[in-house]
Amino acid sequence: MVGIGRSGSLCKWLRTVKKMAAKKRLSKLLHEAIGIWHSKESKRFRSEAKSVISAGARRVDEFQLGRIRQICQIAYDHSLFYRERFQRIGLRSFENLTWHRFYDVPVLTKSELRENLLLLKSDAYSLDSLRVANTGGTTTSPTTYFIDWEANERRWAATNEWDKRIGYSPGQKSACLWGANQDIVTNMSWKMKIVHKVIRRRLLLSASPLDDETMYRHYEALKRWRPSFLQAYPTPLAIFSEFMLKQKLRLRIPAISVTAEPLLDRQRELIVQAFGVEPFNWYGAREAGRIATECEYHNGMHINGYGLHVSIDRAGNFPGRDDTGNLIITDLWNKGMPIIRYEIGDIGAISHDPCECGNGMPRIMRLEGRCADVFINSAGQRIPGVSLTNRIVADDSEFRELQFIQTAIGEFHVLVVPGANWCQATSPGAITKRLEEFMDESLRVTVELVKEIPREKSGKVRFCIGLNGQEHACPANKRLGNWNG
Numbered sequence: 260m261v262g263i264g265r266s267g268s269l270c271k272w273l274r275t276v277k278k279m280a281a282k283k284r285l286s287k288l289l290h291e292a293i294g295i296w297h298s299k300e301s302k303r304f305r306s307e308a309k310s311v312i313s314a315g316a317r318r319v320d321e322f323q324l325g326r327i328r329q330i331c332q333i334a335y336d337h338s339l340f341y342r343e344r345f346q347r348i349g350l351r352s353f354e355n356l357t358w359h360r361f362y363d364v365p366v367l368t369k370s371e372l373r374e375n376l377l378l379l380k381s382d383a384y385s386l387d388s389l390r391v392a393n394t395g396g397t398t399t400s401p402t403t404y405f406i407d408w409e410a411n412e413r414r415w416a417a418t419n420e421w422d423k424r425i426g427y428s429p430g431q432k433s434a435c436l437w438g439a440n441q442d443i444v445t446n447m448s449w450k451m452k453i454v455h456k457v458i459r460r461r462l463l464l465s466a467s468p469l470d471d472e473t474m475y476r477h478y479e480a481l482k483r484w485r486p487s488f489l490q491a492y493p494t495p496l497a498i499f500s501e502f503m504l505k506q507k508l509r510l511r512i513p514a515i516s517v518t519a520e521p522l523l524d525r526q527r528e529l530i531v532q533a534f535g536v537e538p539f540n541w542y543g544a545r546e547a548g549r550i551a552t553e554c555e556y557h558n559g560m561h562i563n564g565y566g567l568h569v570s571i572d573r574a575g576n577f578p579g580r581d582d583t584g585n586l587i588i589t590d591l592w593n594k595g596m597p598i599i600r601y602e603i604g605d606i607g608a609i610s611h612d613p614c615e616c617g618n619g620m621p622r623i624m625r626l627e628g629r630c631a632d633v634f635i636n637s638a639g640q641r642i643p644g645v646s647l648t649n650r651i652v653a654d655d656s657e658f659r660e661l662q663f664i665q666t667a668i669g670e671f672h673v674l675v676v677p678g679a680n681w682c683q684a685t686s687p688g689a690i691t692k693r694l695e696e697f698m699d700e701s702l703r704v705t706v707e708l709v710k711e712i713p714r715e716k717s718g719k720v721r722f723c724i725g726l727n728g729q730e731h732a733c734p735a736n737k738r739l740g741n742w743n744g
């Protein structure tokens with residue numbers, strides 16, 4: 260009887276092992292099948308993307324100008340909006356378009372995009388032959404845009420290529436510590452859960468709320484799942500890193516990437532201390548795909564020059580910062596609805612200096628938040644706020660998280676998640692002093708203590724809210740107290 264029991268257990272065990280092996284094979288097979296089904300041409304696009312991304316600066320420049328000439332010609336021939344726009348500045352033929360003339364093209368604003376959808380769309384495509392997608396809507400309401408399927412495939416090809424460079428290939432086990440509630444597994448149907456876990460092999464973890472109990476559960480889940488790659492918003496990952504360090508917990512994840520919010524220096528340090536690897540920062544937008552990605556030197560983000568051309572509009576007034584301005588984006592492939600010189604709503608600085616890694620793509624050196632996150636001083640000068648948060652949080656354990664809200668010229672409201680060394684008697688005064696130094700004028704400042712900085716609907720944290728970003732600010736929650744200074 261004992262023997263039969265043992266052989267019964269053995270059979271059961273073997274069956275489980277077989278099932279597990281089959282599941283693993285099936286998962287890989289499904290992945291490959293979906294890749295093939297996605298596009299027969301995706302392999303060609305991937306190899307093209309790889310070749311451009313690996314090219315030297317000169318070839319990248321030639322490639323981009325060539326693509327811009329083609330996409331402008333397509334826009335002129337098939338989009339009423341651009342035909343009129345180009346004619347107004349005397350542009351009718353694009354065969355010999357120079358960079359200089361290209362920069363004469365007025366920028367396309369978000370509101371122009373929203374109000375002229377059908378005029379922007381190419382008349383060579385019917386509406387139902389295009390992919391319909393939405394722009395992000397953190398500071399403005401989201402709007403629809405169209406993209407042709409070939410351009411969409413090329414966008415994925417470029418994303419895959421950049422991801423490979425930071426340690427992730429489709430099919431590998433990954434995990435996300437994500438702030439966007441709509442993407443979180445608790446809200447998903449069982450079918451979507453299967454797609455995520457078995458096909459995409461991705462574990463989704465919610466970044467809100469992040470109390471000790473939740474973080475311990477996340478830690479256990481990550482330990483069981485053993486992902487090769489972790490993707491996260493910087494703020495929750497920094498909080499999670501701090502928790503791991505405090506609890507002396509260890510996790511080995513070979514590659515980590517962060518996106519969606521500016522990565523502060525202090526956050527980067529915490530992540531390195533907790534995981535032993537430096538996170539790769541990348542920048543993207545729904546209407547543009549992957550815009551820029553860090554290389555192994557972590558000194559700025561290389562622009563995705565295969566898919567996009569990115570430049571700086573220096574018309575903005577940023578005192579003492581010649582390299583800083585509004586980022587202007589041109590999609591090099593979208594023929595369904597050309598996006599030419601589009602003002603994406605973020606502020607940054609671009610460098611064309613060669614990078615130590617040898618990649619020829621220019622780099623976005625600093626991403627200074629959104630245009631709505633800019634402060635204005637009494638002289639009318641515009642000052643990107645993110646660097647202020649970076650400076651204050653980086654060198655002080657009094658503050659764990661901060662949000663600066665400009666309420667009027669010369670007036671600020673500051674939300675503070677207190678750090679270990681917070682001192683009610685001196686810390687609020689220190690914030691005011693540093694804010695005054697940064698703005699170079701005396702200010703009226705109110706400081707409010709909170710348990711966490713409220714997140715946007717998108718799940719992102721805004722460190723700074725300028726005067727033109729007020730209507731989009733979230734109400735503060737979980738208030739602990741007020742201090743006026």
Ligand SMILES: [Zn+2]
Nearest residue numbers: 554614616618
């Ligand atoms: Zn590099």
